[in-house]
Amino acid sequence: MLPATAAEALHGLIRVRPYGWLASPLPTLPAAAAERLRAARDQDHADHPAADGPLEVLAARATATVATLGDPPAAVLKLHAATPAYDAELLAYALVGHCPVLPHLLRSADASRSLLLEHLPDPVDWAAPAAPAALVAAVAAIHAASASLDAASAEALEAFRLDHLAAAPAPAWVSDPDAWHTALTLCTRAHGPAHIPVGHLDLKPEHARHRRGDPAVCLIDIETLRPDITGLIDLITLPAVLRQAGRPMPGPDVRELYRAATARHGAAWTTNDLRAALIAYQRATGLATLSGLAD
Template sequence: MRPATAAEALHGLIRVRPYGWLASPLPTNPAAAAERLHKVRDQDHADHPAAGGPLEVLAARATAAVAALGEPPAAVLKVHADPDAFNAELLAYALVGHSPVLPRLLGAADASRSLLLEHLSDPFDWAPADAPAALVDAVAAVHAAPAGLDAASADALAPFRLDRLTAAPAPAWISDLDAWHTALTLCIRAYGSEHVPVGHLDLKPEHVRHRRGDGAVCLIDIETLRPDVTGLIDLITLPAVLRQAGHPIAGPDVRELYRAATARHGAAWTTSDLRAVLIAYQRATSVATLSGLAD
């Protein structure tokens, strides 16, 4: 049997949008997208140093338009068509944007649903033997980032704490309530009851970058991050991402890399608890595969 891809590993959490769900789609023609992006840049982000340079369209989708600003590029301008997607990305940055493994949020404008982000162009070097460990550590750092929230942000995001999620009705995509509570209880044991369990990064090899200057490992395109799914879904996705990057690693070895990385970032996972929480999470969500992580 062929191994699951990263997308297939997420089966069970995917929610299909109905046809015509987007009320005001953005233009998919690159020239029209460039016109929209120029207008947003000049209207809402003109004070950024990169705004005076050239604008290069990177993506022209109905859901979002994206451009690089400056020469060389110093910032990424993104315009969302959907207010929920814009708010979700703002929430993601509020939760984990202070982590050094993520691009910095440089500016946001509610009226145009636009975000200005640090541009990270340097691709990740997958050749070294320690490349998988570096990726796993970056993912673990994101999962631990809510512990570093300032007091005001922590108070605003308190409804997403593990103890609050345990007491709240389960999300609609949970198929086994007992297993969900078991998973949350084990997460509390690892992170503490006040932790916000972020997860669902858009992990793929091309979304791993190096930051120019210090060479730090960084993750881009974090708008899929959510504060109600836990980081377990990213752990489940990691074996597929590593295979795609040319680093196939056995599930138990990926699990142990993650356990060690989370310990460096303040979590208290044990091997037995990680195995148990993965099994409970699969039962709770109907995720198709654990890629050997619970072996």
């Protein structure tokens, strides 16, 4: 059996499986999904202030179902069909859930594989002049969040420090190990050897939100985040997200916004090092384009 190509591996990090793989798929009819969500709410989240309010189903999928709680909505209840997906979201919040540009995880580790998150009601106004820079700043803040891990989390994730990743063989999905280690070396120069290189956010225009009365961009749906990919993959994704949002920007402009935003969190990227890291990452992974970021 042939191994997956690097590009396939990057696009399949969350292991998209064929329909029917779930042992216990969730109901996809809204009424049945609402019943399951109410059961999870009553079992594990009955003490939340919004638990007595209305429950409105936002999505009913076999893999996960989502609803808001309260009127106006105060929390988002998310129920997972499979333990690995639930654990992946818990891992993402363990890594960066304390970051101020993410919704707050209100409760976790319950019997029903459900998460209760702060509700972020307002979509980003992409016509606002500062919107692109605010998105880039939010991504940079998440990439820097591992520097503020508590001692227990830092110890548990020590194997993913840049110095340990750089000393280890390249992952199987990497097509050019030398280029991979070049990218890690440049990331280490910018962030330091103890940095945990989180990346692979599920970036889309609709996943950028506001809290009421706060102009800062927040990001939702972070369960695809991994501690071994580096933030370079998110930087490479940003030009496409901005195009989708109707705010296209030249690649070098996006790159420099990101470099400045990471510098505010202590990173020491130079323009030349960041360009070189992006080129090395592309060679290592087989990505088709850098969207002009290395120009």
